Amino acid sequence: MNDVASGETPAKGATPRASKQATRPANVKTINLALQGGGAHGAFTWGVLDRLLEEEGLNFEGICATSAGAMNASVLGYGLSVGGREGARKALTNYWRRISHAAQSSPLQPSPIDRMLKDHSLRWSPAFMFFDLMTRLMSPYEFNPMNVNPLRDVVQQSVDFEVLNKPDCPVKVFLSATNVRTGKVKIFEPGQLSVDAALASACLPFMFQAVEIDGEAYWDGGYMGNPALYPLIYNCDSTDILIVHINPLVRKEIPKTATEILNRINEIGFNSSLMREMRAISFVTRLIDQEQLDESKRVRIHGISDDELMTGLGVASKLNADWEFLQYLRDMGRKRASEWMVEHFPKVGTESTVDIHAKFL
Secondary structure, eight states: OOTTTSSSOTTTOOOOOOOGGGSTTOEEEEEEEEEEEOOOGGHHHHHHHHHHTTTEEEEEEEEETHHHHHHHHHHHHHHHHHHHHHHHHHHHHHHHHHHHHHHSSOOOOOOOHHHHHTTTTTTTOHHHHHHHHHHHOOOOOOOOOOOHHHHHHHHHHOOOOHHHHHOSSSSSSEEOOOEEETEEEEEETTTOOOOHHHHHTTTTTSSSSOOTTTTTEEEEEGGTTTTOOOOHHHHOOEEEEEEOOOSSSSSOOOOHHHHHHHHHHHHHHHHHHHEEEEHHHHOOOOHHHHTTSGGGGGOOEEEEHHHHHHHOOGGGGGGOOHHHHHHHHHHHHHHHHHHHHHHHHGGTTOOOOSOOOHHHH
């Protein structure tokens, strides 16, 4: 039995299906996806993707992603290639199960008090308190000299990147990382995708040693592209981009504790590149509306987010891979995606459903 049919991740090296264009509805809408990173909060994106994959009238052309978003993008692209929509859904489920299983050997688990209070923040976890202090005093080159990264095994078990690099892959995957020396964004394109590229996109410098690829060192792509949109604009025919947000743009309360302040600094930094691109898109849109640019330059922006949920979760919850918590985030992602389908899907292909000026500028 095929791994996809059995509910397991497709075997590495499996041959992608033949083109499914002939079986798609005539009125199918094609969009690009832009997936933010955020550790375990990426399970929210899993839920969004799981819901969107149920829509036969919705097709994906390109995906640009960072960190946890890069993992979701890679697994989604691979699952679509070897098993279609159901294969992608099962591959995503299996990936997040593996994440949860790998985390069971980690001391970063919810404490009995956390579980009793249904608090996902790990705020009562002595292991997290110790880990948080250690990462502030020591670098990963000091506390993890062997450069052990359990995520590598999970990614290797979940994705065959050779499939994503093939020209007939049904979706174009672009992964963002940050060049440590130059500070520039690095986009790993089809033909360059690998386990190392995915790990580079998710390499938080306080937790992991920089990932070296072809003599260059890379950190998390969130610093320079969370996610970058221009690869989708330059390389895809679809002009609709759906952004799945993980990092809240707005927090009503001013952070007071050291952890809250550091978390908010990271959120602002990880959203800054996206806001710059939104400013550029808004400028181009205004020129099109004034008939100073051709209509073909227009980019339509859509978004799925749950800022109320994300602002209520502590920064430590990004390290909480407890299966119950991941399922909760998945279900919330599915809920928000269902609401988006009802409210905004009819407008895809005709207009943006995000007021760029109000939300970003």
